[in-house]
Amino acid sequence: MGPSLVAGIDSSTQSCKVVVRDATTGALVRSGRAPHPDGTEVDPAAWEVALTAAIADAGGLDDVGAVSVGGQQHGMVLLDESGDVVRPALLWNDTRSAGAASDLVAELGAEVWADATGSVPVASFTVTKLRWTAQHDEASAARATAVCLPHDWLTRRLRGGGLTTDRGDASGTGYWSPTAGEYRTDLLVGAFGRELEVPAVASPWESVGEVEARWGAAPGTLLAPGTGDNMAAALGLGAQPGDVVVSLGTSGTAFAVSETSTHDVSGAVAGFADATGRFLPLVCTLNAAQVLDVAARMLGVDHDGFARLALSAAPGADGLVLLPYLAGERTPNRPDATGVLAGMTLANTTPANLARAAVEGMLCGLADAVDALEALGVPVGRVLIIGGAAKNPAVAEAAPRVFGRPVFLAEPGEYVADGAARQAAQVLAGGSADVHWPEASGRWVEADPTPHVREAYAALREATAP
């Protein structure tokens, strides 16, 4: 009998997490983690350092049969002729390429982009970072011979060479068509000025090689294709059409598994592919968990103290409203925006109301995201909440009020790493055999809706529109 364990990796914005699970039952056997450096431009070597530490923290890979990497989407990793990294990676939340995004959309028109790639590019998309590099870092552009994404690069490092990716992550580049399942080299060349080598796109349950011995893996340890972190989370949760997942990590995302592709010309909904052969319409904001981190720091409290403050305030924070665009914003597309605190009076400007306004502002951005999915015809049966900030009791209390419906609060967990592990289990099983892991557990949270909170937020959002 072969090994019965698999490892899933989540190389996300703020940290690297590893889970080791039983391939047959999905039971968690052990796990580990390590932090990533801050910043929106990161040397990929730092991800490898963190992966090495997280694997060690998780007790190593010597007894696992297959490994898969889920990673933050869109980040641009440029390689030279020798396969070395050319410049620090530009991450999904680096807004320097906003001007490049506007130019690319103006050159072809939003409809052409939405038709070709499912999405209208904003600063997050890899294609805009290629244009930015061609214009602002000519020396790096001249050296580059290949482009890949964070999960592609770590997969390459685990294998010891080669470039592979999957449908999910390829769909966030801006030069791959989820409907045709093919690269749009013309779009890459239009952005960068010439061709670059791109990773081969593996099918969902295809093995893309073996893990090199230097990682402490046994000979024959398989590598699964990996995928983007949101696609991996969908897989880890076992999301089905009708489920809308809201992830409150560094990014705030709302996404759903769909049998059909989407092509939103407004650009609000990105028409990604998922990790299983289906599609993953997704809305992403730049401002989620870190809004609460900053608010807690400003108030001089930890996450628990912050929750106590926010829970002690009434819904609506006595009229205090936070538009939380602290990192600029992606949806709506306002890359140069800053946060705005409105409605301050002598009476309502208290620590409790500030904490409440931060929670509500973050959630209102995500409630808008769910509305955008629904407006595109995505069915919203169940809203599931995951991600670091979902651990905060104030978020759990406010979410059903702001979303205006009961929400399913998934048990705190590493759903991206779990999804990667599940993909690894499927690859280990030979691809075609179905792997059945139990559904994610959690609890329903209900509360009376507070539409006045959404209305006050929408008024501020519109009043500050450029």
Ligand SMILES: Nc1ncnc2c1ncn2[C@@H]1O[C@H](COP(=O)(O)OP(=O)(O)O)[C@@H](O)[C@H]1O
């Ligand atoms: N109890 C909590 N309350 C609010 N935020 C939290 C809590 N625990 C963790 N976080 C925040 O969640 C974020 C990490 O979430 P995670 O989903 O792992 O992000 P990512 O995948 O983008 O790296 C950090 O900003 C962290 O401070």
Ligand SMILES: O=C(CO)[C@@H](O)[C@H](O)COP(=O)(O)O
């Ligand atoms: O850009 C997107 C989705 O399009 C982000 O969701 C990134 O994939 C980063 O995710 P987290 O690190 O916040 O999980």
